[in-house]
Amino acid sequence: MSVLARVLPVLKLYLTAVKVLFYQLLHKPFAVPALPKQHGKVAIVTGGARGLGYAIVRQLAGLGMHVIIASHDKKQGLAAVKSIREEQSRALVDFEFVDLASLSSVRQFVCRFQAQGLPLHVLINNAAVMLVPEGKTDDGFELHFATNYLGHFLLTRFLLDTLVHSGKDEACSRIISISSSAHYTADKDFLFSRSMQHYSAHGAYAHSKLAQVLFTYRLQQELQSSGCAVTASAVDPGVVDTHLYRNLSTPARLAQRLIAHLLFRVGSWRSPAQAAATAVYAAASPELEGVGGCYLYEGKRVSSSALSYDVELQAQLWRRSCSLLGLADSLYVYQAKRGGGGGGAYTNLSL
Numbered sequence: 333m334s335v336l337a338r339v340l341p342v343l344k345l346y347l348t349a350v351k352v353l354f355y356q357l358l359h360k361p362f363a364v365p366a367l368p369k370q371h372g373k374v375a376i377v378t379g380g381a382r383g384l385g386y387a388i389v390r391q392l393a394g395l396g397m398h399v400i401i402a403s404h405d406k407k408q409g410l411a412a413v414k415s416i417r418e419e420q421s422r423a424l425v426d427f428e429f430v431d432l433a434s435l436s437s438v439r440q441f442v443c444r445f446q447a448q449g450l451p452l453h454v455l456i457n458n459a460a461v462m463l464v465p466e467g468k469t470d471d472g473f474e475l476h477f478a479t480n481y482l483g484h485f486l487l488t489r490f491l492l493d494t495l496v497h498s499g500k501d502e503a504c505s506r507i508i509s510i511s512s513s514a515h516y517t518a519d520k521d522f523l524f525s526r527s528m529q530h531y532s533a534h535g536a537y538a539h540s541k542l543a544q545v546l547f548t549y550r551l552q553q554e555l556q557s558s559g560c561a562v563t564a565s566a567v568d569p570g571v572v573d574t575h576l577y578r579n580l581s582t583p584a585r586l587a588q589r590l591i592a593h594l595l596f597r598v599g600s601w602r603s604p605a606q607a608a609a610t611a612v613y614a615a616a617s618p619e620l621e622g623v624g625g626c627y628l629y630e631g632k633r634v635s636s637s638a639l640s641y642d643v644e645l646q647a648q649l650w651r652r653s654c655s656l657l658g659l660a661d662s663l664y665v666y667q668a669k670r671g672g673g674g675g676g677a678y679t680n681l682s683l
């Protein structure tokens with residue numbers, strides 16, 4: 333592996349992070365405006381037991397939503413539920429186990445969720461890993477790709493029926509995928525090689541985050557043409573002080589802790605609560621009612637990378653994901669809606 337191939341993704345990722353930190357230094361964090369109460373609504377937040385996900389769960393629960401933390405650490409998930417219930421005595425928060433890196437676990441999670449007969453108004457695809465050493469899941473997929481993207485792709489498609497049935501024209505269900513500025517650094521080669529020829533943990537993370545944006549835009553287009561009351565958008569939380577950085581090498585981790593500490597004091601490095609604001613806004617703001625296909629940062633719609641708007645690339649990734657998962661390309665969403673078949677299954681998926 334050439335030195336350049338190894339170093340380039342690292343440089344690109346850190347330069348992007350520095351740019352974001354500068355932006356955050358010069359701008360006040362976005363504060364969520366007063367949002368209407370969300371009683372009767374149900375949300376799933378993957379990776380909601382810690383970090384940004386936990387902050388999102390806490391804020392959505394504060395609005396009266398029933399929030400389900402979907403994560404793979406039961407102890408931590410139950411501790412998160414306990415802490416939010418202690419803080420907000422009327423909070424409706426639950427934990428359900430899911431390992432996004434396992435396709436069978438995603439299926440089982442959806443089965444258990446559907447058995448409860450709950451509606452679903454908000455799905456936040458937040459869980460992620462970053463900079464994990466080269467490895468594959470039991471299903472044979474690279475770890476970043478599987479956890480951050482493919483598991484969420486499957487989860488979203490399995491939950492689509494419920495999201496479609498729960499959405500109304502004046503109150504669409506919302507699918508929000510937490511991406512990252514790292515996606516700006518990704519190229520498109522990853523789509524065509526199942527295992528990377530030259531593994532780069534930095535590159536793999538960036539690719540998984542670009543995949544989320546491509547998926548979001550394609551999904552929004554599909555949902556829009558079907559006339560379903562569901563929207564899909566991506567959120568970039570900025571640079572946030574969380575456990576995501578735990579896989580940095582020890583010297584890099586020490587430097588990151590020091591820089592985070594200093595920059596946090598001047599407001600450049602966001603707290604999870606501050607960074608959660610845009611996702612909460614995307615989930616509950618009346619201003620975004622019926623609006624999808626956005627890439628949101630600091631409460632505003634901004635441009636994602638040029639590559640993410642490549643419609644052919646979106647379609648290629650969609651087809652490839654369906655083929656990897658053994659799913660049909662098309663969602664039955666359209667036929668069911670257009671044919672007026674409201675009562676049956678909207679998607680062509682069996683669990």
Ligand SMILES: NC(=O)c1ccc[n+]([C@@H]2O[C@H](COP(=O)([O-])OP(=O)(O)OC[C@H]3O[C@@H](n4cnc5c(N)ncnc54)[C@H](OP(=O)(O)O)[C@@H]3O)[C@@H](O)[C@H]2O)c1
Pocket residue numbers: 378379380381382383384385402403404405408430431432433434457458459460461479510511512513568569570571572573574575576577
């Ligand atoms: N922190 C940042 O600066 C930053 C910047 C841009 C974007 N983001 C994005 O923000 C989102 C949240 O990240 P964070 O910063 O809050 O990181 P975090 O504190 O590490 O939280 C990630 C969550 O995902 C969970 N998770 C990891 N693998 C999982 C799996 N296989 N199945 C189910 N859950 C799993 C983690 O559980 P465990 O801890 O138990 O593994 C954790 O609860 C991610 O999508 C990340 O890419 C973060």
